[in-house]
Amino acid sequence: MIQCARILSVHKTIFWAAPQSPIQGMPPVALQAAFNRRNQEPLGCTVGDWVEYDTQQAEPFPILRLLPRKNVFWRPGPTHRKQKSLAIAANIDQVIGVVAIEQPPLNLGFMYRLYLRAASMGVPLTLLVNKMDLVSEIPGELNYLKNLGYPLICLSIQKGEEFDSLVSRLQGKTSVLVGLSGAGKSTLIQKVFPHIQTLVATVREGIGKGRHTTTCSTLFTLDESTHIIDTPGLKELGIHDLEEPDWETVFPELKSIEGQCRFSDCSHGSEPGCALNALVSNQYMPQNRFLAYTKLLSEWQEGKSGF
Numbered sequence: 053m054i055q056c057a058r059i060l061s062v063h064k065t066i067f068w069a070a071p072q073s074p075i076q077g078m079p080p081v082a083l084q085a086a087f088n089r090r091n092q093e094p095l096g097c098t099v100g101d102w103v104e105y106d107t108q109q110a111e112p113f114p115i116l117r118l119l120p121r122k123n124v125f126w127r128p129g130p131t132h133r134k135q136k137s138l139a140i141a142a143n144i145d146q147v148i149g150v151v152a153i154e155q156p157p158l159n160l161g162f163m164y165r166l167y168l169r170a171a172s173m174g175v176p177l178t179l180l181v182n183k184m185d186l187v188s189e190i191p192g193e194l195n196y197l198k199n200l201g202y203p204l205i206c207l208s209i210q211k212g213e214e215f216d217s218l219v220s221r222l223q224g225k226t227s228v229l230v231g232l233s234g235a236g237k238s239t240l241i242q243k244v245f246p247h248i249q250t251l252v253a254t255v256r257e258g259i260g261k262g263r264h265t266t267t268c269s270t271l272f273t274l275d276e277s278t279h280i281i282d283t284p285g286l287k288e289l290g291i292h293d294l295e296e297p298d299w300e301t302v303f304p305e306l307k308s309i310e311g312q313c314r315f316s317d318c319s320h321g322s323e324p325g326c327a328l329n330a331l332v333s334n335q336y337m338p339q340n341r342f343l344a345y346t347k348l349l350s351e352w353q354e355g356k357s358g359f
C-alpha cells in the first residue's frame with residue numbers, strides 16, 4: 053500500500069518520517085532514499101518534505117516519490133570550495149533566525165544575510181536576539197533596527213523572558229530555526245518541548261563560539277498544525293546564489309533616498325552627491341550598517357560567500 057509521510061530527520065540514507073495518511077498519529081517509520089528513475093541520482097529529500105512510500109516492502113520502506121514542495125530553505129555551499137547547496141528544510145511557513153547578544157557576540161551581518169535570504173524566498177522572518185540576560189540594556193544598534201521595522205524580538209530563552217510572544221508566533225505554523233552555533237536554538241526547543249532531551253551546546257569560554265552539538269535537522273511537533281525544525285549551527289551564510297536579493301526590504305534606507313542621488317545610476321560608493329552617503333555623514337544611518345550593505349552588495353556582485 054502507498055502511504056504519505058512527512059520527514060522528521062535524516063541520518064545518511066535513512067529518513068525518519070511521520071505517516072500522515074490514511075492514519076495519523078502512528079509512530080515514526082524508517083524510510084530509505086529513493087533514486088531518480090531517469091538518472092539514478094538519489095532524490096534529495098530533506099526535513100519537512102512530504103513523500104510517498106511503499107508499505108509492502110520491509111522497513112526501511114523505500115521512498116517512491118518526493119511530493120511537490122511549497123518552498124525550500126537553502127544554505128549555499130561556499131563558492132570557492134565548490135560545495136553544493138544544501139536543503140536545510142522544506143515546506144516552511146516562517147524562518148526564526150536566532151542570534152545571541154553575547155556568547156557568541158552579536159553578528160549583525162549574519163542577521164542581514166538571513167533577512168535577505170528569507171525576503172528573497174518570500175517567507176516571513178522573525179529575528180530572535182537571545183541571551184539578553186547577559187546585558188543590562190538593548191544596544192542602540194538594535195533599537196535602530198527595531199525602528200526601521202525589523203521583525204525583532206529581544207529575549208532570554210533560558211530565563212523565559214518574552215517567551216510567550218514567541219510561542220504565540222509559532223502556533224499553527226511550520227517554523228525553521230536557523231542561526232550560528234551556540235545561539236540557543238536547541239534551548240528554545242527544550243523550552244517549548246520540556247519532555248524532549250535535545251543536546252545543548254556548551255559555549256567554549258574565551259572563544260565565544262559554540263560547539264556543534266546539533267548535527268542533523270529535526271522536526272518536532274507541538275500539535276497537529278504546529279511544527280518546529282531545529283537545525284545544526286551555521287558557520288557562514290552566503291548570498292551569492294540569490295537571483296536578486298531584496299535589498300530594499302532589508303535596507304529600507306535605500307527606498308527613502310530613491311531618486312535623490314546626483315547620478316541616476318549611483319552605486320552609492322564614492323560618487324559625489326550620493327544621498328545614501330549623505331544619510332551616513334548626517335548620522336541618520338550608522339556607518340557600520342552602510343559598510344555592511346556595501347560589503348554584501350559587492351560580495352553578491354562578485355559571487356563570493358562568507359562573512
Ligand SMILES: Nc1nc2c(ncn2[C@@H]2O[C@H](COP(=O)(O)OP(=O)(O)OP(=O)(O)O)[C@@H](O)[C@H]2O)c(=O)[nH]1
Pocket residue numbers: 150182183184185186207208209210211231232233234235236237238239240251252253254255262263264265266267283284285286
Ligand atoms: N545566558 C544565556 N545562555 C543561554 C540562553 N539560551 C541558551 N543559552 C546557552 O547557550 C548555549 C548554547 O545553546 P544551544 O541551545 O545548544 O545553541 P544552538 O543554537 O542549538 O547551538 P548549535 O546546536 O551548535 O547550533 C548553552 O550553554 C545554553 O545553555 C539564554 O537565554 N541566556
Ligand SMILES: [Mg+2]
Pocket residue numbers: 237238239251252253265266283284285
Ligand atoms: Mg543546537
Ligand SMILES: [Zn+2]
Pocket residue numbers: 313318319320321323325326327328329
Ligand atoms: Zn548614491
